[in-house]
Amino acid sequence: MYIPRFLPSLTAALILSALLSACGGSDPAAPAAAETDPYAGGAAYPWTYAAPSGQLSAQRLTAALNTLSFEPLLAATNGWGPIELDHSNGEQRAGDGRTLTLGGVTYAEGFGTHAGSEMRFSLQGHNGARCTRFTSRIGVDDEVGNRGSVVFQVFLDGALAYSSGTMTGASATRNIDLDISGRGELRLVVKDAGDGINSDHADWANPQVRCENDPGADLRYSFSFPRGINARYGKTATAILRVTDEPGHTSGPVSFKLSVFNWTSPGAPPLQLIEPNRVYDATTLPAEFPVRLRLRTPFPDGFTPPTGTVEITFAANLEDRGFFKRASLNWNVLR
Incomplete structure (x- = not known):
């Protein structure tokens, strides 16, 4: 937890007193300063x-x-x-x-x-x-x-x-x-x-x-990437993850981590989450979170990396609940 620190200045009198003390003699017979x-x-x-x-x-x-x-x-x-x-x-x-x-x-x-x-x-x-x-x-x-x-x-x-x-x-x-x-x-x-x-x-x-x-808690969160992203291999891109309650339902504050679940293109390399240990949390919904991603390089010799649209599925792992929700992202891989 970070608490901003605001430092009041010492008064001129205290500064002067400290300077005088530092410059004082070392006579052992002198009385101790109060x-x-x-x-x-x-x-x-x-x-x-x-x-x-x-x-x-x-x-x-x-x-x-x-x-x-x-x-x-x-x-x-x-x-x-x-x-x-x-x-x-x-x-x-x-x-x-x-x-x-x-x-x-x-x-x-x-x-x-x-x-x-x-x-x-x-x-x-x-x-x-x-x-x-x-x-x-x-x-x-x-x-x-x-x-x-x-x-x-x-x-x-x-x-x-x-x-x-x-x-x-x-x-x-x-x-x-x-x-x-x-x-x-x-x-x-x-x-x-x-x-x-x-x-x-x-x-x-x-x-x-x-x-x-609460074992009776009926959690109906909805996770989605409403907008796809466009980026080349090896470049960092930011996708926006949106979390809402299902219509007509209130689940309360949410806290989760993300992991890569799968991707539809067989030739697509593993996706890298730039912040793999980040905890995403919100008190009120709907809420949106920037998720920083990168498609890894390099590729083996003779392998032509695929381009075009790749659908990537993420798992939002709810802390302390033992289950996850899925969200899919369309990534247009540029040449």
Whole structure:
């Protein structure tokens, strides 16, 4: 997941202080410099993120245990620089966090945030998956010691579903385990506890959403290439794959991978998908996806490669469903 990083500048006073410290003498009898309070004067470094226009989409939540730090955010805010992925908040710069650590236990995945912060996620499962539970370990990161005082909150479809009460750096790590069945949006909030934001480094460790296949889901997706393409052997071309619901039916969000099923011309060489491991997903239908392709070369000596129209059939393999849908593309192979 990519979160844009916007870096607030240090004030001229802090820069000057750092320069003076670097130039100071090494007299061992000199008193130690007082630690600079980064929150002095009510300092804050607010950061805001919104998904780019036209790219606001649901998570690719499938029938599995989905870790949220692998999924795209819909929107987010943070009170002290950017939210950090799989690291503590650190300070106001991007990428300055440490390993997420709560009560001496480290976590490889999660979000390092700072009061006040908010993260929004969709809970729409793909391919008929129903999302049922949200779990996470929460607490004030060890990097601030016993300092900090925050309140963790979870909202489901705008309604408060969980509140931790005040937690400090001395508080034991807590576990959230919520039923999210039938809910559409998850919002994770960290507030200060009424005494300002000093040292309010708050971790969502191992945040996960569990989803399950609905065995009764009637998935009636339709896959097609409405327009053929024209290209020579060895050249890359882009075809447009269109995914719709069958008339009068709503299947919900879709997620799939493509593979080459067959082609009608016996002499046609294997087709190469330029992005063979790409996951195609859409929240709403109809949706169109560019598919980059190439007909391979070279050919054996004495072999005349066919030209003209070649019909190529693709398989759209629906994740976690164990079946696929077909789509055929007409490729006019140019001389």
